[in-house]
Every structure is written in structure tokens, then in C-alpha cells.
Amino acid sequence: MSVRKKIWGEHAEKIARRLEAIDPDLARYIQDFAYEEVMARPGLDLKTRELLAVTALIALGNPDELKTHLRGALASGATEREVRETIIHSALYLGFPRALGAMKVFSELLARSDESGA
Amino acid sequence: MSVRKKIWGEHAEKIARRLEAIDPDLARYIQDFAYEEVMARPGLDLKTRELLAVTALIALGNPDELKTHLRGALASGATEREVRETIIHSALYLGFPRALGAMKVFSELLARSDESGA
Amino acid sequence: MSVRKKIWGEHAEKIARRLEAIDPDLARYIQDFAYEEVMARPGLDLKTRELLAVTALIALGNPDELKTHLRGALASGATEREVRETIIHSALYLGFPRALGAMKVFSELLARSDESGA
Amino acid sequence: MSVRKKIWGEHAEKIARRLEAIDPDLARYIQDFAYEEVMARPGLDLKTRELLAVTALIALGNPDELKTHLRGALASGATEREVRETIIHSALYLGFPRALGAMKVFSELLARSDESGA
Amino acid sequence: MSVRKKIWGEHAEKIARRLEAIDPDLARYIQDFAYEEVMARPGLDLKTRELLAVTALIALGNPDELKTHLRGALASGATEREVRETIIHSALYLGFPRALGAMKVFSELLARSDESGA
Amino acid sequence: MSVRKKIWGEHAEKIARRLEAIDPDLARYIQDFAYEEVMARPGLDLKTRELLAVTALIALGNPDELKTHLRGALASGATEREVRETIIHSALYLGFPRALGAMKVFSELLARSDESGA
Numbered sequence: 001m002s003v004r005k006k007i008w009g010e011h012a013e014k015i016a017r018r019l020e021a022i023d024p025d026l027a028r029y030i031q032d033f034a035y036e037e038v039m040a041r042p043g044l045d046l047k048t049r050e051l052l053a054v055t056a057l058i059a060l061g062n063p064d065e066l067k068t069h070l071r072g073a074l075a076s077g078a079t080e081r082e083v084r085e086t087i088i089h090s091a092l093y094l095g096f097p098r099a100l101g102a103m104k105v106f107s108e109l110l111a112r113s114d115e116s117g118a
Numbered sequence: 119m120s121v122r123k124k125i126w127g128e129h130a131e132k133i134a135r136r137l138e139a140i141d142p143d144l145a146r147y148i149q150d151f152a153y154e155e156v157m158a159r160p161g162l163d164l165k166t167r168e169l170l171a172v173t174a175l176i177a178l179g180n181p182d183e184l185k186t187h188l189r190g191a192l193a194s195g196a197t198e199r200e201v202r203e204t205i206i207h208s209a210l211y212l213g214f215p216r217a218l219g220a221m222k223v224f225s226e227l228l229a230r231s232d233e234s235g236a
Numbered sequence: 237m238s239v240r241k242k243i244w245g246e247h248a249e250k251i252a253r254r255l256e257a258i259d260p261d262l263a264r265y266i267q268d269f270a271y272e273e274v275m276a277r278p279g280l281d282l283k284t285r286e287l288l289a290v291t292a293l294i295a296l297g298n299p300d301e302l303k304t305h306l307r308g309a310l311a312s313g314a315t316e317r318e319v320r321e322t323i324i325h326s327a328l329y330l331g332f333p334r335a336l337g338a339m340k341v342f343s344e345l346l347a348r349s350d351e352s353g354a
Numbered sequence: 355m356s357v358r359k360k361i362w363g364e365h366a367e368k369i370a371r372r373l374e375a376i377d378p379d380l381a382r383y384i385q386d387f388a389y390e391e392v393m394a395r396p397g398l399d400l401k402t403r404e405l406l407a408v409t410a411l412i413a414l415g416n417p418d419e420l421k422t423h424l425r426g427a428l429a430s431g432a433t434e435r436e437v438r439e440t441i442i443h444s445a446l447y448l449g450f451p452r453a454l455g456a457m458k459v460f461s462e463l464l465a466r467s468d469e470s471g472a
Numbered sequence: 473m474s475v476r477k478k479i480w481g482e483h484a485e486k487i488a489r490r491l492e493a494i495d496p497d498l499a500r501y502i503q504d505f506a507y508e509e510v511m512a513r514p515g516l517d518l519k520t521r522e523l524l525a526v527t528a529l530i531a532l533g534n535p536d537e538l539k540t541h542l543r544g545a546l547a548s549g550a551t552e553r554e555v556r557e558t559i560i561h562s563a564l565y566l567g568f569p570r571a572l573g574a575m576k577v578f579s580e581l582l583a584r585s586d587e588s589g590a
Numbered sequence: 591m592s593v594r595k596k597i598w599g600e601h602a603e604k605i606a607r608r609l610e611a612i613d614p615d616l617a618r619y620i621q622d623f624a625y626e627e628v629m630a631r632p633g634l635d636l637k638t639r640e641l642l643a644v645t646a647l648i649a650l651g652n653p654d655e656l657k658t659h660l661r662g663a664l665a666s667g668a669t670e671r672e673v674r675e676t677i678i679h680s681a682l683y684l685g686f687p688r689a690l691g692a693m694k695v696f697s698e699l700l701a702r703s704d705e706s707g708a
Contacts, residue, residue, distance in 0.1 A: 320380075334414065339377045
């Protein structure tokens with residue numbers, strides 16, 4: 001099973017179509033190079049990779065792409081607790097505003113999946 | 119055993135003295151709050167926390183503090199392979215120059231500990 | 237009176253409850269460590285601390301947390317002029333887009349408090 | 355013709371009025387120093403300057419100001435292809451999330467000007 | 473007295489010559505626009521402006537330019553204590569590595585001026 | 591001729607060997623994906639790509655990797671004037687300290703190639 005399938009789950013096709021509509025070449029690099037080449041490398045499990053991605057995205061302050069990887073972390077086996085710890089931990093290195101901003105995004109994401117019964 | 123002891127190993131006292139010489143209050147916050155309160159939290163093992171710290175420091179581009187946590191990652195059980203994967207993985211989110219800069223720091227650090235027979 | 241009371245004013249309890257709903261541990265660190273320990277330190281008055289916080293948040297580009305500290309700057313005695321100067325000054329170090337983005341946030345905040353008669 | 359006229363086109367007066375309403379002094383620095391002094395310098399054509407501005411804004415992650423310069427790039431003669439290449443190229447240095455975030459902004463901007471028949 | 477004179481003190485001419493050797497046009501913008509126009513604005517005293525500059529430079533992680541403004545803060549009347557508080561305070565917003573890196577730069581600068589009997 | 595050959599010139603083999611010594615996998619991604627796939631794309635000439643890279647590296651504040659692309663800009667046909675303009679232009683978006691730091695790197699690089707008679 002491809003890395004994208006594992007991370008994007010049932011939404012994999014919808015996400016792929018949306019990426020391609022935005023830019024087919026960038027979509028191809030993200031899918032073939034980022035996901036299926038680099039993310040798929042052995043030597044570090046997918047859950048750890050997603051927690052690292054969450055940290056990088058807290059550093060960048062990109063809320064949309066952060067959401068994708070907060071979901072990806074849960075999808076690849078991280079518990080809610082581990083994601084919360086990753087965010088709290090980031091406050092040490094990246095400051096409280098970045099950590100708080102990320103925690104808001106995560107708590108909204110949990111609230112919404114709760115409402116939908118997911 | 120304290121988190122600092124685990125991460126700083128035999129250099130713990132020297133590092134603590136140097137921190138205090140720089141600024142006693144900042145040193146106290148780093149030791150008591152950052153290390154013994156936040157880093158010591160359960161819910162995420164120390165090795166993962168150090169790999170996350172490495173990612174955050176690649177994002178910031180702080181080579182000195184990066185070195186501390188590259189060493190900390192090895193000291194808390196990460197293999198050379200896992201550290202290399204963490205750095206390569208960061209290229210996706212933070213770009214190649216940041217990843218390459220970090221890999222240079224890591225490869226110098228490995229070379230030096232090799233020379234010293236460590 | 238606690239630092240949070242001075243900065244958050246009449247909204248202090250509402251803000252505290254919201255923070256706790258997002259994450260109780262992160263909320264505790266922000267309240268006990270960030271506000272009541274570090275912000276409360278002598279050696280630099282609260283108004284200056286809030287103007288420094290505004291500058292740091294312009295650097296990060298976090299509009300939500302910026303708003304909190306723009307309000308905090310006014311609440312701790314900064315004039316509208318001093319806040320505007322802080323933002324204009326930041327353009328030298330952080331570029332015009334960051335400064336302009338921050339000035340938009342500030343001018344919306346002033347417009348809204350004007351409407352509400354505050 | 356002033357640089358602002360070339361870049362802002364028919365919206366020049368509206369943009370100028372909006373800038374002034376936000377802060378007259380910052381507006382003056384942006385118009386007189388940023389646009390009419392630095393952007394107007396010879397030695398680099400306006401199209402290249404706007405593509406460089408796009409790259410800088412991808413680095414900052416400021417979507418509103420990015421939009422201004424994506425439009426400015428097209429207004430100063432860059433083709434859609436050149437703007438897309440600028441964004442894809444930025445992924446190498448600034449990572450995929452920044453590039454993807456910018457490409458979303460650009461593809462929404464193109465969709466909207468398509469709808470309006472522009 | 474010009475702002476540069478106040479901040480650069482006896483080194484003003486040497487610094488000006490060095491800036492000009494690097495690039496005469498950039499030197500002119502820094503001297504005429506940054507220092508004599510924006511830094512010279514009323515509405516915020518020079519000491520506060522230099523502490524804000526220190527915060528912005530901690531955010532950027534530019535050690536050379538940070539040193540210039542750490543010296544400038546002292547030259548415009550900030551005490552060692554106020555500079556230390558500015559740096560400690562920045563840890564909340566920008567993380568401990570940035571604050572620690574800046575405190576190292578400041579403590580080296582103090583040590584050197586101590587040695588020279590200054 | 592490959593993109594690396596054009597940019598790295600006579601140093602191409604030495605640079606390749608050094609990259610490989612640092613990390614063979616990261617070296618491969620930088621050479622095959624970054625240089626020969628993305629940098630080699632049509633739709634934007636190599637000189638413009640290198641000036642964009644310079645801007646991205648000013649934003650990151652990575653002096654070593656900046657040097658590589660300042661050299662690359664000259665090697666792909668940019669004049670000294672165009673590189674200076676790119677750096678001055680970046681001050682508007684990224685602030686004066688980043689631009690000044692980059693101009694120092696560029697002026698040292700020019701001085702050194704002058705000395706070597708190159």
C-alpha cells in the first residue's frame with residue numbers, strides 16, 4: 001500500500017484530484033517524490049515522520065498544511081496524547097504562540113471529527 | 119535520573135556551569151522548565167522528543183543549538199540512521215538548504231567523535 | 237494583581253476558560269510560566285514587554301496571537317501612537333509585508349473597538 | 355509612469371486610499387520608498403523584481419501580500435507559466451508546504467479573474 | 473545629533489565607511505531611510521526602538537546584526553538588566569534556542585568590553 | 591550539459607564528491623531531483639532561477655548555501671549589478687539586516703575572486 005493511501009485514507013482520491021487541479025507538476029512532485037520516495041524510506045516509521053512533519057509545520061506556521069499532517073499523524077497510528085505532546089514540546093523551541101496556534105487547529109479538528117461521529 | 123543527565127551524559131555539569139555563566143535566570147528556565155518539566159513529560163519518549171527538537175532547530179537554522187540536540191538524539195537512543203532520516207525528511211518541509219546545512223553539522227559531529235575514539 | 241488580569245482585563249476569565257478547553261497543560265504553562273513567571277519579572281515594565289511581544293509576533297506572522305498582544309499593549313498603557321510606531325519600526329527589520337499585515341490587524345482592531353463604543 | 359501605476363493598474367487609486375486609511379506614514383514609506391525608489395531602480399526589470407517578491411513572500415508565508423505580488427507579476431509581463439515555475443522552484447528552497455500554499459493562492463486568483471471575464 | 477551618532481558613538485565613521493565599501497546604495501538606504509528617517513521618528517524613544525530591534529533580530533537569528541543593536545541598546549541608555557530581560561522575554565515567543573543563542577552573543581560582547589576596560 | 595555543470599563549472603566534481611561524503615542519499619536528491627529535474631525545467635531561465643534562489647536563501651539566512659547560489663547566479667549569466675539589485679530589493683520584503691548580511695557575503699566573495707585573479 002502506498003504511503004499516501006496510509007496517510008490520506010479514504011480521502012486519497014479526492015486529495016489527489018484537488019492537488020492536480022491546483023498544479024499537475026507540483027502535484028506530481030508531492031506525490032511521487034515527497035510521499036512515495038522520501039516519506040516511504042525505511043529507517044524511520046511513518047508515525048514518527050508525521051510527528052516530525054507536524055513540528056516542521058508548526059515552525060512554518062502553515063495552518064492548512066499542518067491540518068493535513070495532524071490528520072496524517074493520527075492516521076499513521078499516533079494517539080491524541082502523542083500529538084498533544086508533540087505540540088506542547090514545540091513550545092520550547094518555537095515559542096508559545098506557534099504552539100498555541102497549532103493546538104487550536106488540532107482541537108478544532110478533533111471537535112469536528114467528533115461531531116461527525118468519526 | 120534527570121532528563122539533562124540522560125541527554126548531556128558525562129558533560130552535564132560542564133554544560134550546566136556554562137549555561138549559568140551566560141545567564142543564571144535563563145539557565146534556570148532551560149534546566150527546570152524546558153528539561154525537567156516539559157521534556158520530562160510522559161506520553162512521548164525522549165528519543166522522539168530529541169528528533170522533534172532536531173527538526174525544530176533545522177527550521178530555525180540555529181547550528182549551535184542543533185548540535186546539542188543531534189548529540190542528545192544519539193544519547194537518548196537514536197541511531198545514526200534515524201538522525202540522518204530525520205534530516206533528509208526535513209528537506210520536504212523546510213527545503214534542501216536547511217537540510218544540507220544540518221547534515222553538514224551532523225557529519226562534522228560524527229567525524230569529530232570518530233577521531234576522539236568515541 | 238496578576239499579569240494576566242492587567243493584560244486581559246475584564247476578559248481574563250473567558251480567555252482562561254478558552255485556553256483550558258484547547259489544552260489544559262499548555263494553558264497551565266502559558267498562564268503560570270509565560271505570564272506569571274516570565275512576564276511578571278521586574279527589570280522591564282509591562283508596556284515595553286508587550287511592545288516586544290508585538291514585534292516578535294510580527295516576525296512570526298501569527299495574526300491571532302498578534303491581536304492578543306496588540307490589545308495587551310494598549311491595556312498595559314501603550315498609546316495608539318506607540319503601537320503604530322512599533323509596527324512601522326518593525327518594517328526595517330522584518331520587511332514591509334510583515335509590517336503592513338500587522339498594521340491591518342491593528343487598524344481592524346481599533347475600528348471594532350470604536351464601533352462598540354469602547 | 356510610476357511603478358505603482360504599472361503594477362497596480364486600474365486599481366492604483368483604490369489601493370492607495372486603502373493603504374492610507376490603514377496608516378498614512380506606513381503608506382507613504384511603501385509608496386515613496388518601496389515602490390518609487392527601490393522597485394524603480396534600474397539594473398533589474400520589473401517582471402524579475404515581482405518574481406523575486408513572490409519568492410520572498412512565499413518564504414514569509416504572508417498570503418495577502420503574496421496575492422498583491424502574484425497580480426503584480428502578471429501585470430508586469432510575467433506569464434502564468436513563469437509564475438507557476440517560480441512557485442514550483444521555491445519548493446526546493448522553502449519546502450513543499452510553502453510552495454503548495456502559494457500555488458493554492460495563485461490558482462484561486464486565476465479562477466476568480468476567469469469568472470469575472472478578466 | 474543624528475541617530476547614527478547616538479547609536480554608533482565613536483565608531484560612527486568607521487561603521488559608515490565599512491557599510492559604503494559593502495554597497496554604497498544599500499548603505500545610503502540604511503543610513504538615510506532606516507536610521508535618519510524611521511529610527512528618528514518621534515513617538516517612541518530610541519532605547520525602546522533598540523530593544524524592539526534586538527527582539528526582531530533574535531527572531532531572524534542574524535548574530536552579526538544582533539550584536540550591532542545589542543551595542544546600540546546599551547548606547548541609547550538601556551541597562552545590562554533591561555537587555556537581559558529583553559532576551560529572556562523573547563524565549564516565550566521565539567523559543568529557548570533563539571534566546572540562548574542571543575544571550576551567548578550578549579555575554580561575549582560584555583566580556584570583551586570588560587577586557588578592554590570599557 | 592547538465593544544470594550542475596553550468597552552475598558549478600569547473601568545481602562540479604569536487605562539489606559532487608563533497609556532497610556525497612556528507613550524505614549519499616541527500617546528495618542524490620539534491621543532484622537528481624533539485625538540480626536535474628526542477629532547476630532544469632523549461633519556462634524560466636537559469637539566471638532568473640538563481641536570482642530567485644538567492645532571494646529564498648536571504649529569507650532563510652543560510653550564508654553557506656547563499657554563497658553557492660551567489661556564485662551560481664554569476665555563473666549562469668547574472669551581472670554583479672543584477673545580483674546587487676536582487677539583494678537590495680530583498681530589503682523591502684525581508685528587512686535590512688537580512689539584506690546587509692547577504693551583501694557582506696557577496697562582497698567577500700567578489701573580493702576573494704578578485705584576489706585570485708578570477
